[in-house]
Amino acid sequence: MHRILSALIALSFVGTGAAFAQSDAIAQRKQSMKDVGAATRDPGQMLQGRQPFDLAKVKASLQVYVDSAQKMPGLYPPGTEQGGDTSASAKVWQSKADFDARFAQWGSASRAALTAITDEASFKAEFPKIMQACGACHEVYREKK
Amino acid sequence: MTRGGRLLAAAAGLAALGAAGFAVLTAPATFRLLKAETVASVPASGDAARGKVWFDAGGCASCHATPGQADHTRLGGGGELHTPFGVFRSPNLSPHPEDGIGRWTSADFIRAMREGVSPDGRHYYPAFPYTSYRAMTEADLADLFAHLKTLPAVAGRAPDHDLSFPYSFRRGLGLWKLAFLDGERFRPDPSKSEAWNRGAYLVEGAGHCAECHSPRNAFGAIAEGRRHAGGPDPEGKGGFVPNLTPHATGLGKWETGDIAELLKSGFTPDFDSVGGSMAAVVRNTARLSDADREAMALYLKSLPPVANPRPKAAEPRK
Structure with a gap:
């Protein structure tokens, strides 16, 4: 009887732990997306002509992209399809390989841009291509929100 | 004749009358007679170059381009719209003579866009947003038709819609149109600027923004008074379509430049x-001019503000 009870208690802890991990993953990926948005502000405004070009800021943003691209695929574990105000589409889990590959591609493009972008001209030529990844992926993998 | 027989005959007579009445009420010609703003002279031909702006503003490619290929001018149809009424599939809009609109006249096209009727006299479902396109002028529609005729002909037809009863009964749309389809063209407001009028025409007409960004009533028509105020995703995936009115829960804090930028690059002010x-x-x-995007933004910012907060975040599963 005791053994059953303690097993049940243990199980309930595991369950709670899993629930924590789930809401954690959703909160983390939402934060990660917000960080990417925040990192896009400076270069985005430079492209719009609302901020002067600043290579150091551009590189800092690209580094955020590189880091995010690395950790984001791990923040969509099975069991996090719903809840926590997620706006991830069910397609994330249906086509996880493509979803992950897009992050990898965006990450390596951002890494390449870290060396390819050396001045304002190369920034204006290269950076918009990296920004296009946002909308292209959101079109398929994010629900309306 | 027995009493029962007389009753039966009377009932049959009434049913016939009812059926006849229904047939008359739902006839495309009835809508045209009662509500459509019909013009005496329809332009026989338009200007294809001028029509491109209506092709882009109207978003024709979004539904009619053949899915799974990159060329947005190949309008073979087959795009799906999942709704509470069932699945709609867009028809072939390419100038293919058998499968598309290759044999249509300019007048056929204008009638389809303004009255939602096919050249062979059948109602279109309002998944095709003629409820907005009807605001366009005949001249602009003729230009758009001319532009469509320059695009590649694509063979093949999309499968039929897959709707539940009674929505599968196409003729019934005649009643829906009498109730919900405004037959009138856009009327410029002379008290407003030219840019505002341009923006209103783009947003309410070709752009058909309200078709997704408004809640709908039980009959699938836009809930008046809540136009542009956003709501649950009509494609039923549990998402929420944003409120476009200048309320704090909508675009209240956005500058017109922010809205124009979103229409150009897809980025919000928060990136x-x-x-x-x-x-x-x-x-x-993104293919429109800066001036047209600015005009659309200007008009959206002038709408009456409607409160429609996004639903609170669902609790994470415990």
């Missing part, structure tokens, strides 16, 4: 990037 079907909308509005 979030729009997703879902809005990504395809932005591909179209």
